[in-house]
Amino acid sequence: MIIEKVESNEKLKQIIEEEFEKYEAKDRVACNYTPFYFVAKENDEIIGVITGFTCFLEIYIDDLIVMENYRGKNIGTQLIKIVEKYYKNYGLNNINLCTYEFQAPKFYEKLGFQLEFIRKNKDNPKLNKYYYVKFFDENK
Numbered sequence: 001m002i003i004e005k006v007e008s009n010e011k012l013k014q015i016i017e018e019e020f021e022k023y024e025a026k027d028r029v030a031c032n033y034t035p036f037y038f039v040a041k042e043n044d045e046i047i048g049v050i051t052g053f054t055c056f057l058e059i060y061i062d063d064l065i066v067m068e069n070y071r072g073k074n075i076g077t078q079l080i081k082i083v084e085k086y087y088k089n090y091g092l093n094n095i096n097l098c099t100y101e102f103q104a105p106k107f108y109e110k111l112g113f114q115l116e117f118i119r120k121n122k123d124n125p126k127l128n129k130y131y132y133v134k135f136f137d138e139n140k
Contacts, residue, residue, distance in 0.1 A: 031055045038082055040066075040075050050079040052097075059087055061097040064104075076104075080111055084134075094135045102126040 006012070017033075024031055033055040040048035047070040052061040061083065066075045084095065097113070099105055109115065113132035121127035 029056065036083070036086075038079055038086075040079060042070075048075040048079050050083060052083070054087065054090070054092060057091065057093045059083065059092055059095040061095060064097075076107065077111065084136075088136060092136065094133050096131075096133050098129055098131045100126065101128040101130065105130045105132075108132050 020031055033053055035053045036051065038050045039046050046067070048066040049063065050061060050065075051063045052059060054060070061080075064076055064079060066073075066079075087095075095113075097108065099108060105115070108130075109132075111134070113134045116131045116133055119129040119131070121129070
């Protein structure tokens, strides 16, 4: 056997997807992995982007970026809210995300996300990683 680093490609993605589907079927669950991308534009210029995916009845936010000249203008909030609004009635349970200490923990808390835990970085506290969740049913 050899192990080597390779570039991602469609054949590899297909193998991974097929094997996950077989594994999930044994436990009668379905991943239903679906990526999403929302962009905020002004005059056809992209000024903000949010990306992520849905799977296993959850939403995962990967990236939220607002272009530097547009920060502090509520664009990030609007991008989060459009994800919530879009997926609110899809039967999904919650939204998950993580952020570093130097990024936006307080921003997500203002939007109602609950801190689940912090993974501390012993070398640089700015790299402490904050894990958040927001439930659609706030009683959970």
